Amino acid sequence: MFRFLRQLCGINPFKGDVPVSRVWITRPGTRGSTLPFPTRGNYHEPIEILATFFAKADVEKGRARHNRYLEVPGFDPILVTRDPQVIRAVLTATGAGEGRLDRDTMPSTGIARATGPDTLLFSNGPEWQTHRKASAKAFGKTSLFTDQVFETFEQTFRNNVEQRINELKRYFEASGDNEVELAMEPEIKCIMMEMLLFNFFGAEVDPTEIREKYIPAIDKVIEHIVRDTIDYQFDLLRFRQENRREDDGELADAFELFEKLTDLSMAPRAAGKCAWARVDDKWADDDLRSNVKVFLAGALEATTSYAAWAVSHLARNSEYQNRVFQEVESVESFRTDAIDNAVNLQKVLRETLRLTPSLYFLPRRAVSDTWITLSDDSKMLLPAGTHILLDVWHSNRIQEYWGEGTTGFDAEEFHPQRWDAIDGSGCSKDYLHFGFGHGARVCPGKHLGELEAALVVGGIVKLFEFEAISEENQPKAGVSTKPADGTLVRLRLRP
Ligand code: HEM
Numbered sequence: 001m002f003r004f005l006r007q008l009c010g011i012n013p014f015k016g017d018v019p020v021s022r023v024w025i026t027r028p029g030t031r032g033s034t035l036p037f038p039t040r041g042n043y044h045e046p047i048e049i050l051a052t053f054f055a056k057a058d059v060e061k062g063r064a065r066h067n068r069y070l071e072v073p074g075f076d077p078i079l080v081t082r083d084p085q086v087i088r089a090v091l092t093a094t095g096a097g098e099g100r101l102d103r104d105t106m107p108s109t110g111i112a113r114a115t116g117p118d119t120l121l122f123s124n125g126p127e128w129q130t131h132r133k134a135s136a137k138a139f140g141k142t143s144l145f146t147d148q149v150f151e152t153f154e155q156t157f158r159n160n161v162e163q164r165i166n167e168l169k170r171y172f173e174a175s176g177d178n179e180v181e182l183a184m185e186p187e188i189k190c191i192m193m194e195m196l197l198f199n200f201f202g203a204e205v206d207p208t209e210i211r212e213k214y215i216p217a218i219d220k221v222i223e224h225i226v227r228d229t230i231d232y233q234f235d236l237l238r239f240r241q242e243n244r245r246e247d248d249g250e251l252a253d254a255f256e257l258f259e260k261l262t263d264l265s266m267a268p269r270a271a272g273k274c275a276w277a278r279v280d281d282k283w284a285d286d287d288l289r290s291n292v293k294v295f296l297a298g299a300l301e302a303t304t305s306y307a308a309w310a311v312s313h314l315a316r317n318s319e320y321q322n323r324v325f326q327e328v329e330s331v332e333s334f335r336t337d338a339i340d341n342a343v344n345l346q347k348v349l350r351e352t353l354r355l356t357p358s359l360y361f362l363p364r365r366a367v368s369d370t371w372i373t374l375s376d377d378s379k380m381l382l383p384a385g386t387h388i389l390l391d392v393w394h395s396n397r398i399q400e401y402w403g404e405g406t407t408g409f410d411a412e413e414f415h416p417q418r419w420d421a422i423d424g425s426g427c428s429k430d431y432l433h434f435g436f437g438h439g440a441r442v443c444p445g446k447h448l449g450e451l452e453a454a455l456v457v458g459g460i461v462k463l464f465e466f467e468a469i470s471e472e473n474q475p476k477a478g479v480s481t482k483p484a485d486g487t488l489v490r491l492r493l494r495p
Contacts, residue, residue, distance in 0.1 A: 110229030202273030353435030
């Protein structure tokens with residue numbers, strides 16, 4: 001009752017030293033181009049939905065421009081922040097202990113209904129800790145960053161690319177051209193899927209079936225997940241189409257293939273192949289199955305997004321494409337030290353994840369009234385029930401933090417050199433782009449993702465010269481972000 005009265009009177013629920021300003025949905029002149037929450041009409045533009053929170057925020061003072069809230073009487077408040085210090089404090093305060101913040105499960109209800117809710121991504125508290133323990137060793141840096149593991153991943157890359165290059169050569173011979181316009185994202189996705197299946201899970205699957213059957217099925221499942229999450233929010237209003245999966249034959253087939261791919265990924269466990277060798281016997285297959293589905297769909301999305309964005313940026317930055325080429329030109333075998341020595345490639349990947357993070361927002365929820373503390377000791381109260389959206393996409397583009405004044409370059413542009421200034425500043429620890437998250441729920445697949453992205457981007461630059469067809473490099477976003485043009489480039493084989 002007290003809360004309802006407070007909401008009606010429009011009293012700010014966020015106490016403490018960090019100012020938070022309000023977004024009014026009842027005053028259209030104060031918001032951006034769309035409504036500040038997903039609807040059937042705007043759900044395919046999630047970055048625009050986040051942007052609308054900040055559209056008219058410049059009239060506010062100081063940090064209130066970066067911390068915004070929306071409140072509708074009767075509902076829990078929504079806090080959207082692009083303030084790097086608040087994001088860091090919220091991520092640090094997330095975990096399983098008493099009084100910690102949870103990952104907000106609302107934005108991933110669609111994922112949970114496709115994979116099962118018993119996953120690392122969807123669970124909270126002690127259940128989440130159990131999942132984390134079960135998979136920790138499989139993803140450890142020491143298990144993945146060995147020359148032998150690198151070689152097997154590289155072999156998969158070579159096999160895939162060799163076959164595609166032969167097709168390209170045949171095309172060049174037949175057409176008399178020496179270049180082709182090609183959307184790289186689907187190619188990258190195939191390579192990522194092969195590496196995950198062959199090298200991480202040790203699965204035996206026909207590469208043609210991966211390209212022609214399994215990837216289209218997973219794409220369809222992911223498209224359904226995004227839509228289903230929105231539908232779920234309208235469930236109260238009985239708008240949701242029940243049993244859509246059964247009614248839509250193609251979707252039902254896609255889910256069946258998703259199950260089959262999960263079986264194929266789990267089958268090598270009995271022989272202890274690849275990452276399965278590092279999963280404890282005490283976990284039954286049923287304890288792991290839903291997580292394998294999360295890895296298949298989520299990891300494919302995230303790693304494809306990461307490498308597709310990097311190639312997209314390099315296609316618009318010939319200087320850095322050349323610098324990376326000079327680094328990888330003489331690398332004959334992709335060993336662990338090859339990554340350490342490829343400093344320009346590393347800067348490209350860091351800058352890619354800053355400017356165009358694969359996961360563009362991180363959702364959190366205050367289970368009880370929770371105080372968070374920022375690095376400058378200021379404090380903020382997050383009232384129980386608050387949905388917190390950490391808007392990483394816009395946070396990483398704030399000029400006062402990442403722009404010319406501090407890094408020497410416009411925050412909205414791609415400049416890998418930015419990292420020289422940051423590394424030389426002596427306070428590089430303050431520059432977190434949250435591309436893999438932060439704190440207890442940091443991405444467990446970080447090392448695997450870094451390995452795959454470095455190999456694929458380095459390998460593509462070594463073999464091809466490419467430039468973007470269009471200067472614009474707009475995002476499209478669903479579960480993750482990707483270049484809207486599918487990473488469309490003009491591609492030439494290097495001599
Ligand atoms: C290179 C690409 C990748 C990027 C950019 C990425 C990004 C992220 C981010 C930002 C989070 C934190 C989410 C949050 O705090 O709410 C996360 C969590 C997670 N990632 Fe990744 N990821 C990548 C690759 C992978 C791979 C390869 C796997 C598995 C095979 C994976 C599995 C997961 C899981 C299960 C979580 C949830 C962890 C937890 O809540 O404890 N990711 N990822």
